[in-house]
Amino acid sequence: MSRIPLSALIGIVVTAAYFLAAIFADVISPYGYAEVVGNVWDPISADHWLGTDSIGRDLLSRMIYGGQITIFVAAAATVLAFATGAFFGFLAAVSGGWVDQTLSRLVDLLMSIPALILALVILSVLPVSIPVLIGVMGLIESTRVFRLSRAVAVDVAVMDYVEAARLRGEGTLWVIFREILPNALSPLVAEAGLRFIFMVLFISTLSFLGLGVQPPLADWGGIVKENKEGIVYGIPAALIPAVAIATLAISVNLVADWVLNRTSSLKGGRG
Amino acid sequence: MSEIENPVLEIRDLKIEATSYPPGEKPVDVTIVEGVSLTLAKGKVMGLIGESGAGKSTIGLSSMAYGRGGVRITAGEVLVNGTDILKGGAGALRRLRGKTVTYVSQSAAASFNPARKLMDQVIETSLAMGVARAEAEARAVALFEKLGLPSPKTIGNRYPHQVSGGQLQRVMTAMALCPQPELVVFDEPTTALDVTTQIDVLAAIKEAIRDTGVAALYITHDLAVVAQVSDEIMVLRHGNMVELGTAEQIIHDPREEYTRDLVSVRQVNHAEKPAVGEAVLKINDISARYSGLKFDVLKHVTLELAAGQTLAVVGESGSGKSTLARVITGLLPPNAGSIEFCGRTLSPALKGRSKEDLRELQMIYQMADTAMNPRQTVAAIIGRPLEFYFGLKGAEKRKRVQELLDEIELGTGFADRYPAELSGGQKQRVCIARALAAKPKLIICDEVTSALDPLVADGILKLLLNLQKEEGVAYLFITHDLATVKAIADKIAVMYRGAVVRDGNRDEVLSPPFDDYTDLLLSSVPEMRLGWLEEVIAHRKMEAGGE
Known part of the structure; x- marks a missing residue:
């Protein structure tokens, strides 16, 4: 760990800062997230470091709480996507035959519909709450994880040690969790970082379109939406959450890149 | 010079x-x-x-x-x-x-x-x-x-x-x-x-x-x-x-x-053992094909192997010897014929077999590298069959693992290593220990020495012979190498294009009169003397001229 490249270091510091701010939101945020403390779109000042928003709430506080929601929803959806996607991907690879065919074609079907359109259709029918959002996002993205885990697991499943385990009489769950998972982990870990970024963008897009996190709660996408009219008058309030989304995405990407570099044998396993 | x-x-x-x-x-x-x-x-x-x-x-x-x-x-x-x-x-x-x-x-x-x-x-x-x-x-x-x-x-x-x-x-x-x-x-x-x-x-x-x-x-x-x-x-x-x-x-x-x-090297020799006791494996008229193929890869194969003996299945690539192993282990259910194992008829597919069937029939692979999970230690690899078949746990399991390591002549200090930290011969030994851990009646050895250097391969063959003496386990030894066959077999079956063309006791199979294919196979094995190549070629030209 002695030689972390500069790009990865920047990524780690920025990502850590966002995560810490999200975790300690109650401690560090100067005001409540729904508290009206000033006028509409107050400029940046000592009281309001980032100014106020479209109805006079402190923008810094909203950003911090918004970050908490964004990161929480994205992380939970990523975990869900990996739990289901990886499990079914491994299952398809290990079982083969009609199980593989059914799961793979189902995933093809889901992937043929653009993710955003699919999410909008589902969310327009269901009551929009945070658990529902996590569920919908997680399941839609799990199709992508399924593809990757199946591909990785197919390579591992043909190894003699998997055959040896089957001949021993081991069940499918043992084969998946003890033989395949440990050998398929590194590409999945790198993919997790990238999936997390997609989740951040996904939830932000949904909220911007009004089918994501509902007011008075807001995530970063929601804050962009609330303040977008200000742009016409030269108010930068909508750009601040946009910058937050971009910097988080880039820094997580830098970290994921570095992890991929370190674990991928294609690049010599070093770097 | x-x-x-x-x-x-x-x-x-x-x-x-x-x-x-x-x-x-x-x-x-x-x-x-x-x-x-x-x-x-x-x-x-x-x-x-x-x-x-x-x-x-x-x-x-x-x-x-x-x-x-x-x-x-x-x-x-x-x-x-x-x-x-x-x-x-x-x-x-x-x-x-x-x-x-x-x-x-x-x-x-x-x-x-x-x-x-x-x-x-x-x-x-x-x-x-x-x-x-x-x-x-x-x-x-x-x-x-x-x-x-x-x-x-x-x-x-x-x-x-x-x-x-x-x-x-x-x-x-x-x-x-x-x-x-x-x-x-x-x-x-x-x-x-x-x-x-x-x-x-x-x-x-x-x-x-x-x-x-x-x-x-x-x-x-x-x-x-x-x-x-x-x-x-x-x-x-x-x-x-x-x-x-x-x-x-x-x-x-x-x-x-x-x-x-x-x-x-390759002059390990052992006396052919007479068949004593019950047949541990009886293969009756097995035919098999892979899905999608329009012809049988195995054609009416019938073989028998007595307890504590070694049957060598010899043939070139494509002769169906590895397919035979897949059929016996249940990975490829045959489309005709039956397999008797220790007196009971085995279910054709892996799913239908009892834990006892699985335990008594073990397999060792050609590539020891891919036969062991690289993320498990030697102790975990050998310990799993002990836990799975006999319910051994903790100190008891640890003790038995060490006993097995001693048996395969590896000794102490290997239990906590990963496969990547072993040499080729050591890896194959660990695979042998994993098979032995189940106390099997029959071990299928699929080209177990082909990937090893000659001196290391000799060591493995000697170990297998010793273990057979101690444990009384039978081997079905699949190989293309006739020197290995001479070193270890009691009985030999020669396979050619999916069929057994010659089988019987070792000395019988290796002495004339030969059928055409066995003759070709035996005379093609390089011998460690000068001028051998010329002799064989001259002999073949003469035979071809005579026809």
Whole structure:
């Protein structure tokens, strides 16, 4: 760990800062997230470091709480996507035959519909709450994880040690969790970082379109939406959450890149 | 040897190094070859022999001033026709490689471009050297003829996948000889071939070397093969020269201990045991095919194996011997016939078998590398069958694992290692321990020694024989190597194109009268004596003439 490249270091510091701010939101945020403390779109000042928003709430506080929601929803959806996607991907690879065919074609079907359109259709029918959002996002993205885990697991499943385990009489769950998972982990870990970024963008897009996190709660996408009219008058309030989304995405990407570099044998396993 | 005048190749005090990157540590330089010197005169063949990692290929490639992936020649001189090619620079090397020195690699199938016709690839370097196309093609056709390829005039119009493996290897030899080089490096040219194919390729190469008068470096791990083609043999170990001498002296009068080991290898012998007790395995009229195929891969196979005995199933690639193993283990349910195991009829598919069936029938694989989960320790690998079949846990399990490690002669200190930290032979031993842990009645050994160096393979065979004496386990030994068969079998079944063509007790199967295929197979196994190749070829010509 002695030689972390500069790009990865920047990524780690920025990502850590966002995560810490999200975790300690109650401690560090100067005001409540729904508290009206000033006028509409107050400029940046000592009281309001980032100014106020479209109805006079402190923008810094909203950003911090918004970050908490964004990161929480994205992380939970990523975990869900990996739990289901990886499990079914491994299952398809290990079982083969009609199980593989059914799961793979189902995933093809889901992937043929653009993710955003699919999410909008589902969310327009269901009551929009945070658990529902996590569920919908997680399941839609799990199709992508399924593809990757199946591909990785197919390579591992043909190894003699998997055959040896089957001949021993081991069940499918043992084969998946003890033989395949440990050998398929590194590409999945790198993919997790990238999936997390997609989740951040996904939830932000949904909220911007009004089918994501509902007011008075807001995530970063929601804050962009609330303040977008200000742009016409030269108010930068909508750009601040946009910058937050971009910097988080880039820094997580830098970290994921570095992890991929370190674990991928294609690049010599070093770097 | 320095009295040779105008040698084609002279290597003086060669030192080759590479950088290795152990995970989590600083890169270190390792010496691959050190202090090797040789002189090769025109028209002579020098054999380089040694186990894997001995530096044979590295020395061979150094005669073209080439180092594979990060390998560097750090000291010494390589003189081709008296010029040091290490000092020549890129332009001189370009004129040297493919013109003065050419190379024949082990895997012809992987070395040809599948999208181009054979002729274009064979004459490519000659064209680049300025030879006219018509002349280059005439040379190639003459070489095809000399190498005994069928329809030499038109075979060049075929693509690599349209000829067999043995033919492709000969085409590659033609490719190396076409630019009329002065030195050819043969790097294990027959290792990937079946024995019956190997002999033709070997004879073709030997004749071509003699007729064209090139000098050759012949690299192989098989001393019996190298003895057929070489004038001189250099024995290498760990990158150092062990012994250098004429082929005759090395085979008949080896001076060094290590050379003596190599010469006497494959002479493990054991007395054939009479069949006592019940049959542990009875295969009745089994036919099997893979889904999607329109023909049977196994045709009416019937075999029997008694408890505590070894049945060797011999055959070349494609003879169906590994398919037989898949059928017995239940991975491929047969479409006809039945299998009796310890008196009970086995369910054709794996799913229908009881835990007892699974426990008593264990398997050891050819590639120990892929047969063990790289993320599990040796203790976990051997411990799992103990836990799974016998419910052993904690200290009890640990104790039994150590007992098994002692049994396979590994001793203490191995339990917490990962497979990557073991040598090839040690890995195979751990796989044997995993099979033994289940206390099986029958172990299927699928080419278990094929991937190992001869001396290591001998050790494994001896271990298997000892374990059989102690545990009374029966082996179904699948192999293509007849020396292994002689070393371990009580009974032999010879397979050819999915059918058993000959089976019975070992001595019976190995003594005449033979059927045609067994005769071909037995006579193709290289013997460790000079002149063997000529005898076999002469014998075959005589037989062919007689018909």
